[in-house]
Amino acid sequence: MTCNEFNKQLAMLQRSGEMTQEMQEHMDECASCKETYEKEQLLFDFVEEEKALKISPFVTTRIMAQIERVEKPSRMVARPAFVSLLSVVVLILGFFSASLFSGSEASSLADSTEIIATDYFFSANPGSQIEDIWLNSYSYE
Amino acid sequence: MHTTPTDSDLVQQAQDGRTEAFSVLVDRYRQKVFQTCMGFLHNGDDAEDLTQEVFVKAWNALSSFDGRAAFSTWLYRIAVNKAINKTRKNKLRSFTGIIDEVTESGYADEDAEINLMRREQREQIKSAVNRLKSRQKKAFVLFYYQELSLAEVADVLEMSPKATESLIFRARKRLQGWLSR
Known part of the structure; x- marks a missing residue:
């Protein structure tokens, strides 16, 4: 060999x-x-x-603690995120629902503006009734 | 009669979010994963930290485990890949001088000269193992540190048993050459 x-x-x-x-x-x-x-x-x-060489038997506890630490923050992050999202949704809904409720008033406002304009341009005495109309139209304010 | 749950039972339970099932898997495989990490890092504390990282990574990736390979094969694959990355990082850190390597002596009571000689031999062996190419090192560690069969090593490395055998042979030849210098 x-x-x-x-x-x-x-x-x-x-x-x-x-x-x-x-x-x-x-x-x-x-x-x-x-x-x-x-x-x-x-x-x-x-x-x-x-x-x-033997690994420490406590390594299992350390691993499980790390896993659970990672799991928990994800839930804790999710909760504020959900709350913020819900707040935004409520805010948007609030905005649109307000316009729903004030729909009739908005149309009356448009009518009154039209009256003011008509009165101003075609009246023989422009401006005399404007103050009265304004007072009547915006009385809700 | 109480039967020991199989790996696939435990994996299924862990995939449903049951951490206690995963804890049983950790107990079952921690020593094997630790031995793999030792083969790459040659330091007990570092190997233990890496073992912890391997299991946390396995937990996080558990949803992607489809059961095509055995859980152990999948776990060892994570372990060898993480260990290779860690050794690369360590190499870079030792190159930049961040790591001061401390060599522990297990022969404190013996003659200083013998102690020194053993330490030198250990360092020579460590550096020879570390010089192996990454695939050769993976095969060497899985075969000799974990005592997996050729077929099992081949499964972990996703190679044929014949190619794995030749990988181990080449690793042995290289080590032989470096150690006899």
Whole structure:
């Protein structure tokens, strides 16, 4: 077995410690390949050491607290948004409903304006009745 | 008779907004996700923080989980992608000098010289693993840190088992080359 073959076979081993007899024999004779093998062992010892580390059991509580913290603000943001939207809707409705109620008065106002104009231009004595008409037309104010 | 709920039962309940079902999934997979994070970050505190981020991300994306893959496969996919992003950020931060790397020693009672040598070896291994290309690193970590089978790694990486096998082989060859220098 050559060193190249040894290295290739070493890299092909899926788990450490699965060496063949042939590889073992080559390693006994070749210091360089033995060193490569030992370095690989160090790598797998390192992996085992890191794998053995246990996560804190409190991490679940922390994760759930974070999830619930994220969930709650979304509801708290939604509520003021809903209130603002409702206020705007009420305001708009108020505006239009006011014009509904004042519809008759608006038409009487238009009539009175027409009377004023007619009186002003066609009357022999313009202005004499204007004050009376105004007083009558705008009495609701 | 009390039966243990399956992952898909718990996922369905969690998708309906039941946080307690998701909490069971967290308990079930936290150690595995943590091991994956360790494989990328090599620091317990950072790996724990990243584990937390992975589960929060999984919760937020749970509505997009359609059950085509196993929940664990989907979760590990999130974990490896988040870990890769984190290592990129860490690299950038260490490059700009924001991170001062503190190496913990687990051999405080032993001879200082041996301690130093072990620390150097660990640093050499860490930097060799970190030098792997991202797909090779993902495959290496899932296979050796999580001990997933080739088929499972292939599922997480969305590759064929044959391509995954060759990815792991190339990762091992590269590590072999870097470590024997």
